[in-house]
Amino acid sequence: MTVKRRTFVLGALSGASLLALTACTNGEPEPTPSPTRQNPTVPQPSAFWRSEWTSDPFSRGAFSYQRxxxxxxxxxxxxxxxxxxxxxxxxxxxxxxxxxxxxxxxxxxxxxxxxxxxxxxxxxxxxxxxxxxxxxxxxxxxxxxxxxxxxxxxxxxxxxxxxxxxxxxxxxxLGAAWVRSSSTNPLENELDDAGVTTRRFNYEWEHRTPDGAVVDTGTIGPDTIVTAIDWASEQPADVSMAAAIEGSADLDDRPNEQGISEVDLVADYVTTNLVVPTGAEPDDLSAWYAPDATLSHEDDRLVTxxxxxxxxxxxxxxxxxxxxxxxxxxxxxxxxxxxxxxxxxxxxxxxxxxxxxxxxxxxxxxxxxxLPFSHRGAISALGMGLQDKLVLQFEERFWATDATVWSVVDAETELPLWFNVEPSTGDNVLVALFGGEDAERLAELSDNDLVAAALRSLEPFVADETEEDDGS
Ligand SMILES: Cc1cc2nc3c(=O)[nH]c(=O)nc-3n(C[C@H](O)[C@H](O)[C@H](O)COP(=O)(O)OP(=O)(O)OC[C@H]3O[C@@H](n4cnc5c(N)ncnc54)[C@H](O)[C@@H]3O)c2cc1C
Structure with a gap:
């Protein structure tokens, strides 16, 4: 769960926000809860597949990162x-x-x-x-x-x-699925030559509250990370991304009318754009050599x-x-x-x-x-990130959106990041990616418990039949 990530982002609270938290809350604006939809039900998948890279003795993780x-x-x-x-x-x-x-x-x-x-x-x-x-x-x-x-x-x-x-x-x-940056990457052409089909994957994000309301995330997530990296670059020694955010950001924890605060938005961005892609928690990830989370993936191809x-x-x-x-x-x-x-x-x-x-x-x-010290030093200094996947196939589409990347802006949601490959492949398939401590925790769940957690996490995306009925 992203609770811990939210906790460290809380270290970056602004003075105004801290005052609001420590003072009596009387008079503070109360968040207006989003209208709760009636029992959104995610159907049982017709098939599912899960990866186990975190516990696999021949990988012991998903990919290396700059610790x-x-x-x-x-x-x-x-x-x-x-x-x-x-x-x-x-x-x-x-x-x-x-x-x-x-x-x-x-x-x-x-x-x-x-x-x-x-x-x-x-x-x-x-x-x-x-x-x-x-x-x-x-x-x-x-x-x-x-x-x-x-x-x-x-x-x-x-x-x-x-x-x-x-x-x-x-x-x-179950492992790599996207081929990145085709302009600098001969692999896409080599796949073509070998008859391995790829499709364009259009990254269209949609963020929702647990109640299914669409959230406008603005640019506070990427802005906070860019500022944190700039701040870190001026420090005498490398610092973690967590320390860089705490040292440079000035965030507000007061919820808006959707119940979402700046802290929530940054925690969501950190989970979806840093933790899942690198497999590393922010307190392990180097800020000097952080991946460029703002890099465009426009040219990415999904290998089908x-x-x-x-x-x-x-x-x-x-x-x-x-x-x-x-x-x-x-x-x-x-x-x-x-x-x-x-x-x-x-x-x-x-x-x-x-x-x-x-x-x-x-x-x-x-x-x-x-091995020489130089090799052993490198092996122990670099990090091995954790990432795993759950792939769910459904008989029918039940979701309300054509977006291809979904996140739930909520520290309690167990699988907050989803990829919808249906627009690329025509198959009713959703893929959850989870990284860092989430991958470690979810690796412990039985298949049944993991799928149940996934279906709960997908509830915000269920098409709202009431609305559809109203509109007809
Ligand atoms: C979930 C996940 C999603 C990913 N998504 C993407 C993506 O979308 N795009 C992308 O570009 N990359 C992605 N990657 C990363 C990509 O898969 C890897 O970077 C790449 O495949 C690594 O190739 P490799 O040959 O270096 O290592 P590996 O593929 O791990 O090959 C090493 C081989 O060594 C074998 N081995 C290990 N120990 C021993 C031993 N003691 N004796 C004999 N053999 C041994 C292993 O079994 C394995 O076959 C993803 C990885 C994961 C896990």
């Missing part, structure tokens, strides 16, 4: 090869597009180039991990004539790309043709060992030996390690000799 005190240069440190034997790739090693499939793909190309530059023709090269980074590196190395083996811990390839086929035409993406198919295509004809978790990587002048958790060992001339930052942080892979 307070870390620097983007630590991503560069993390990708330095060890003795021409061990190479690193993965979204966490990308300074330009960390946390994305583009970043993972670019890192796979970069690591493959590093290997190609120094390896002897025909050498055996191991790649640990069959996600986007590993598959990209493996494809490049195989095409360059190396003897490539991909060692993958899961039964499937794709890593944090995980497409479920609902039927011949419909797919559910199955992103896993693209990764599988890259691995076509390459030797992949599934269900083969690597437990240790030893290297010396002669080559590299990987010991699998189930006991056997494999040797290669060189290895490209693409396991996620969360796996490196967990220490489940032992390196011999141990």
């Amino acid at each position: 307070v005190g870390s620097t983007p240069e630590q991503r560069t440190a993390l990708r330095q090869p060890l003795g021409d034997r061990v190479f690193f790739a993965g979204e966490h090693t990308s300074e330009t597009f960390p946390g994305t499939v583009n970043g993972a793909r670019a890192s796979g190309h970069r690591a493959a180039t590093e290997v190609i530059d120094i390896a002897e023709p025909g050498e055996r090269i191991a790649v640990i991990g069959a996600g986007m980074a590993g598959a990209t590196a493996a494809r490049r190395l195989a095409d360059a004539g190396f003897n490539v083996v991909v060692i993958e811990g899961r039964e499937r390839s794709g890593g944090r790309i995980h497409t479920l086929e609902v039927d011949d035409e419909s797919h559910v993406e 043709g199955g992103l896993s198919g693209f990764v599988d295509g890259l691995l076509d004809g390459i030797d992949v060992l599934p269900s083969s978790a690597v437990a240790s990587v030893s290297h010396d002048d002669d080559g590299v030996t990987m010991r699998l958790a189930r006991g056997e060992s494999l040797s290669a001339a060189r290895v490209v390690v693409t396991v996620p930052l969360g796996v490196l942080q967990s220490g489940s892979i032992e390196f011999d000799p141990p």
Whole structure:
């Protein structure tokens, strides 16, 4: 729940607002409750799917982020090869597009180039991990004539790309689903070439109160974050986004006629534009290197043709060992030996390690000799954000809006952020994204409890039949 986020935003109360809170409330304007609609009922979904990245031992989170005190240069440190034997790739090693499939793909190309530059023709090269980074590196190395083996811990390839086929035409993406920034991103064209369809996703936001009233959020959310980042940039050391907001904002906690205050609006913006996209809580997120939450996603494409198919295509004809978790990587002048958790060992001339930052942080892979301080420093300094998804499919559309991104401006709503993909795909499918502590908490719920919480959270968006009747 976003209660905690609202609590820290309360630290940014203006003097007037504090006075109002501490003084007797007599005479203060009371919020006029929005007209409560009669028993809005969300129908049971015909199918649902949930991701479990938060507890998955092969990801241990969703994507890397800049934790307070870390620097983007630590991503560069993390990708330095060890003795021409061990190479690193993965979204966490990308300074330009960390946390994305583009970043993972670019890192796979970069690591493959590093290997190609120094390896002897025909050498055996191991790649640990069959996600986007590993598959990209493996494809490049195989095409360059190396003897490539991909060692993958899961039964499937794709890593944090995980497409479920609902039927011949419909797919559910439990991991990455959007391809970002097409103007600078060759991936969209590569998907086209591979026959993987993408659709334009028009980000049209609608914010509602728990009672279903549409909220005009104005610009206080983005303005507060921009001011906080500017304030942080003048501090002698990095501070968290929470500290930056508390240090720079002057917010009012008095509710307006909808019962919504400036504090509520900023807490909503922080949840939907910082916590969910990064998977990090504001007190962990660096303000010096905060993502640009005001960046336009106009060019984003929603992948509708199955992103896993693209990764599988890259691995076509390459030797992949599934269900083969690597437990240790030893290297010396002669080559590299990987010991699998189930006991056997494999040797290669060189290895490209693409396991996620969360796996490196967990220490489940032992390196011999141990990783240099620069690598270990980067691994512990960067953060691994948490994000999970719940995808609900309905027989019929029950919602009142054509907006594609919905939020409930309310600290108590359990799943406050929803994506409506129906305008893009024609399917009656709603996707909840939840990040940070919400992801941790919701991961503990049973399927039934999670779906029940989701249906409660969707109540503000149910079409109001009374209004429709009145209008007819
Ligand atoms: C819910 C969610 C939504 C996302 N949405 C988007 C989005 O819309 N757009 C976007 O661009 N990005 C998105 N991302 C991020 C994107 O999915 C990742 O950045 C990208 O897929 C990472 O690729 P990778 O190859 O670096 O890592 P991974 O895909 O994680 O690949 C690493 C591989 O290593 C394997 N592995 C781990 N440990 C071991 C071991 N010990 N031995 C052997 N193998 C091991 C894993 O099983 C995995 O296959 C999202 C991620 C999540 C989780």
